[in-house]
Amino acid sequence: MDGASTATREILVTGGSGQVGTELQRLAMPPGWRIVAPPRGELDLADPRSIAAAVRARPWAAIINAGAYTAVDQAESDVVAAWQVNAMAPAALAAAATEAGGIPIVHVSTDYVFPGDRAVAWEVDDPVAPLGVYGASKLAGELAIGTAQPRHAIVRTAWVVSAHGRNFVKTMLRLAADRDVLRVVADQHGSLTAAADLAAALAAVAIRMAQDDGAPAGIFHFANQGPTTWHGVAEAVLKESAARGGPSAQVLPISSAEYPTPARRPANSLLSTARITRDYGIAPRPWQIALNEILDELLAAPGPATA
Numbered sequence: 001m002d003g004a005s006t007a008t009r010e011i012l013v014t015g016g017s018g019q020v021g022t023e024l025q026r027l028a029m030p031p032g033w034r035i036v037a038p039p040r041g042e043l044d045l046a047d048p049r050s051i052a053a054a055v056r057a058r059p060w061a062a063i064i065n066a067g068a069y070t071a072v073d074q075a076e077s078d079v080v081a082a083w084q085v086n087a088m089a090p091a092a093l094a095a096a097a098t099e100a101g102g103i104p105i106v107h108v109s110t111d112y113v114f115p116g117d118r119a120v121a122w123e124v125d126d127p128v129a130p131l132g133v134y135g136a137s138k139l140a141g142e143l144a145i146g147t148a149q150p151r152h153a154i155v156r157t158a159w160v161v162s163a164h165g166r167n168f169v170k171t172m173l174r175l176a177a178d179r180d181v182l183r184v185v186a187d188q189h190g191s192l193t194a195a196a197d198l199a200a201a202l203a204a205v206a207i208r209m210a211q212d213d214g215a216p217a218g219i220f221h222f223a224n225q226g227p228t229t230w231h232g233v234a235e236a237v238l239k240e241s242a243a244r245g246g247p248s249a250q251v252l253p254i255s256s257a258e259y260p261t262p263a264r265r266p267a268n269s270l271l272s273t274a275r276i277t278r279d280y281g282i283a284p285r286p287w288q289i290a291l292n293e294i295l296d297e298l299l300a301a302p303g304p305a306t307a
């Protein structure tokens, strides 16, 4: 047997405790591939030396940067910390990857790089104009990755949810457990993204990039399919929750003006996924199907009691 050809190839993942990082570690990877996600104590994205040491630690086949400063409202008053993790960390990762011989990097970015001021889905090459600190810092991270080395994929996503971590689905279920009526913004448009679906796409892109120097590079979008609003998502969550015996509530539509937040949000976050389908054959499924799987996990009936 040829030992070299059967050696496991390892993909370094940052942000392993986050929604996307968790799903990356839950993926059933193809034989011969392994996800390695060091904890923050071993890979601190606020510390360029820690980043460089983690990249040097092993001969990584690829890097997936799923870690980020994701507190959108807090970022407005915590500017340096947001830029440290969302802009400087990608720069440090890219520099270390280049120094290590050009390790391909798959970097997760956001719909918040767009101003959201038009009705149709955003294409990968549409003009960017972030509305706040989080979006600006993520855009800087994109630029750092995109200019460092050719072997990169910047994967923008939006409205990420899962059965773990902090997200809109879990918030709706929590609020509905205490209240009969929820008031939810109905004038922000987008599509939901299941962290598990995104993780599978990120891993597929990373593996292809690791195997093929000529794999398509640049900017891609990934989100589950179908337009909706936060109000539409809330209604779907609570309808499906009720069907599973979970909490339910009436959902009333409100405007963004009625729910002021420190950071402005794009009115339209819908992302066109045409390029990732064309270049990688990845076709995201409808958001409702992905959401149902998350609710199955969150609201699974307890198993039969054991003695």
Ligand SMILES: NC(=O)c1ccc[n+]([C@@H]2O[C@H](COP(=O)([O-])OP(=O)(O)OC[C@H]3O[C@@H](n4cnc5c(N)ncnc54)[C@H](OP(=O)(O)O)[C@@H]3O)[C@@H](O)[C@H]2O)c1
Binding pocket: 014, 015, 016, 017, 018, 019, 020, 021, 040, 043, 044, 045, 046, 047, 065, 066, 067, 068, 069, 070, 085, 108, 109, 110, 111, 138, 156, 157, 158, 159, 160, 161, 165, 166
């Ligand atoms: N969530 C969304 O709706 C959304 C939308 C568009 C794009 N995105 C992008 O998708 C990616 C993944 O998001 P997510 O929802 O999985 O985020 P998340 O659940 O908030 O997880 C963020 C991860 O980053 C880690 N992190 C933050 N600061 C760090 C530091 N200094 N050192 C090491 N790790 C650090 C966190 O670690 P701790 O657990 O230790 O804090 C956590 O593991 C990010 O790039 C985000 O910008 C998310």
